[in-house]
Amino acid sequence: MKHIVLIGLTLLIGQNAISQVIEREQKDSLEIRKIYDMALLNGRAYNWLDHLSTQIGPRLSGSYNAQRAVEYTKKELEQLGLDKVWLQPVMVPKWVRGAKETAYVETTPGTKRDLKITALGGSIASPAGGTKAEFIEVQGIEDLARYGEENIKGKIVFYNRPMQANLINTFEAYGGCVDQRYSGAAEAAKYGAVGVIVRSMNLRLDDFPHTGTMSYGELPVSQRIPAAAISTNDAEYLSGILKMQKDSKLYFKVNSSQLPDVESFNVIGEITGIQFPDEIIVVGGHLDSWDLGDGSHDDGAGVVQSMEVLRLFKELGLKPKRTIRVVLFMNEENGLRGGNKYAEIAKKNNENHLFALESDAGGFTPRGFSFDATNTQFAQIESWKKLFGPYLIHQFDRGGSGADIGPLKNGTTVLAGLRPDSQRYFDHHHSDNDTFEHINKRELELGAATMTSLIYLVDKYGFGEISKERETKM
Incomplete structure (x- = not known):
């Protein structure tokens, strides 16, 4: 009799656990649907990119246009009502064609x-x-x-x-x-x-x-x-x-000529986490571009998609557990000074970066992500893959992330890169052909929604046993 009772209890517990998983996935699915709806019906990324590309133009490090881009994106982030927006000084090379x-x-x-x-x-x-x-x-x-x-x-x-x-x-x-x-x-x-x-x-x-x-x-x-x-x-x-x-x-x-280094800035804004504010999730792209074309795909798209992640959180009333920070890096193209400076200051301040996601592969249709993560971390990430199926996001691969977030690598921070369809990317890369007219509004917005959805899941669940223990105690 005791055995029958134990078996019954075990089955009941198992059924309850399955029900909880199903209920949790249903809730996540609904939230992700809201994210995609907001990005596609009321997105801001395309308009931001229009201004960055057609009103400012090419943004080579150390140039007047690069400074204009810093000022413009800082102003736009401030208007989102984030908890904090600031400029991080960095010395950059000044090469003139x-x-x-x-x-x-x-x-x-x-x-x-x-x-x-x-x-x-x-x-x-x-x-x-x-x-x-x-x-x-x-x-x-x-x-x-x-x-x-x-x-x-x-x-x-x-x-x-x-x-x-x-x-x-x-x-x-x-x-x-x-x-x-x-x-x-x-x-x-x-x-x-x-x-x-x-x-x-x-x-x-x-x-x-x-x-x-x-x-x-x-x-x-x-x-x-x-x-x-x-x-x-x-x-x-x-x-x-x-x-x-x-x-x-x-x-x-x-x-061409190489002039002395000049001061520029990383542009940073954040929403402070309400439960684990010391755990930081970064999303970003690089603000500088080459002086040919207007840098729409490389990497204006990544910049505005990253800004859109924080805007979507604000618009949807999502209050993150962890601090979500957008970083618009300066000088990826010819020095990586912005990425290195950000990592240097983060280390100096003993900041705890849980996750970093970079978009620097163009504004084409998103296919998925690549991750630099441990086996345990990647197994958790893969468990979210089914939530992206309705949006035709299928690529969850181990591999590289992004040049600007690379300096944050420390063995525990998970790094990731958005992976759009890459077949046309090098038609535009670093050339006069990288212009706003080659940006597809819908593809750009799908990328922003996909990034936001992943950030939502990382924020909600964290990684590994440490995050689980902390959440249990709260």
Whole structure:
């Protein structure tokens, strides 16, 4: 008889537990539905981005427009009625492009064809008359040793390794060839090259050269050489010309300069948690952009989506248990000074960051997230995946997060990145083609709602046994 009673009690307890889980999931599902409804019917992200992109424009660190963006976003956050909004000072590099670049290929004396190029961020200027020399095509930095100084000295190195088109993850394709942009000039200079031209990081064949940061490493200033990116169409043309006429000459001129560092700011706002105010959840994107286009996808979209997360909490009357903080980082593109400064101050103040989410992959249709988390933390995150099914969010992967939140990594803080569909991202990345007209309002708003929903769940449940124990005692 006792056994029957025990079995009955066990079944009853099990049924109650299942009922509680179902009830909790139903409540979460309803709250997430409200988040999506508010973002899609009464969103602010698109209008914010319109102003940031079309009224302010490109926001290179240290520029006048970057400061205007700081002032604008601070004002908008203050108008949301957050508990606190402030600026965090950070010294940033000030690189100036100068006059528009020029380039051409010369097959025979007097026979020229103009090429579309753009200086790489951080490049020195060409000599006053430009750089003109024969050129050699290589498929990457590793090719330099194969050709050796005898074939490189006095020439322009043309890096022409394309992004690998059969990789579905376009960020993986980008990672497979970006080293030639970042370190190509420093490595080619060691072999006596007088300049470098790099194929744009772009899967599409078009006429837009794509810039991006580069570094000379420890190379002495006297040995540095100018560097520029060339459009994919012109890269194909240049490669074809070289096959037909190996003594063709390449001319290019860039007019950039590196000025002393200047002061800028991370823009920060927060809603203070009502139960665990010392546990901080960060959501953010980077406020700076390259000086081509207007930085709508990279990373204006991430900025306004992050702002929208806090607005949605306020509009829906959601009172978070934990402190939710938006951080609009400065100088991701050519220095990561903002991300490093934020982590430095957080460590100095002994702040406890539970979770950080970054949006820096464009404003396209959200597919899910990638997480840098422990096995236990990721198992908890995966238990929320079914709540995102109705919104076609299916990607919950282990992997990277975001460059700006990377310095917060400490083994306990969970880091995450929003992962939109990436197939068109590199059509726009770092180029004149990154403009507001290429933003889809609905896709942008879906991304903001998806981020807010994840933040809602993290705030409600926390991570691991420590959070559970704290919630039980309250």
